[in-house]
Structures are given as structure tokens and as C-alpha cells.
Amino acid sequence: MQKAGLLLGGWTRAWKLVRMASSGVIRRNPLANKVALVTASTDGIGLAISRRLAEDGAHVVISSRKQENVDRAVAKLQEEGLSVSGIVCHVGKPEDRERLVTT
Known part of the structure; x- marks a missing residue:
């Protein structure tokens, strides 16, 4: 169960980075x-x-x-x-x- 939580936590962090990148948070007026x-x-x-x-x-x-x-x-x-x-x-x-x- 703990292993599943670690995997899900990593996936959640990766998804947050993707969302931030697609929303322009990382890039400014490219x-x-x-x-x-x-x-x-x-x-x-x-x-x-x-x-x-x-x-x-x-x-x-x-x-x-x-x-x-x-x-x-x-x-x-x-x-x-x-x-x-x-x-x-x-x-x-x-x-x-x-x-x-x-x-």
C-alpha cells in the first residue's frame, strides 16, 4: 500500500509540472x-x-x-x-x- 502511495505521489508531482508548463507559469511570453x-x-x-x-x-x-x-x-x-x-x-x-x- 505504501509503495502505491509513493508511485501516485510521484505521478501527481509530474502532472503538476506538466500543468504548470502548459499554463505558461514556467515560460514568460515565448x-x-x-x-x-x-x-x-x-x-x-x-x-x-x-x-x-x-x-x-x-x-x-x-x-x-x-x-x-x-x-x-x-x-x-x-x-x-x-x-x-x-x-x-x-x-x-x-x-x-x-x-x-x-x-
């Missing part, structure tokens, strides 16, 4: 002075990725096919104090992709 372009980033996984990149110090350019989705997501992340901007981009249209990268 993406400072970087720009991240994230497509399909106004909801779900894309929005979560955008949030995390911004939390790590990047300026994030989010995009979606609909202006109202872009506006909503930008407002939400800016309310959290994150550095974000947004642009409409349909990745199936070459001119939209070009405008996204140029921006």
Missing part, C-alpha cells in the same frame, strides 16, 4: 514580437488556439468567412486584454489568402 495567423479562428478549437497564442505573447490575426464572426471573436479576446485583430478570409479564395498574409 511568442513576444511574433505574429500568428489563425484561420477558422472565431469559434471552437480555432478560437482556443488563438487565445493561447495571444496569452503566450503573440499578436494574433484571426479570420473567418463572415465579418460578424470576426468582430465577435476579436471583441471577446480584446476584452481579455489580448493583442488580436481580425480579417475576413475564405481560404478557398486566393485573393482572400493574399489579403490575410499582407495584413
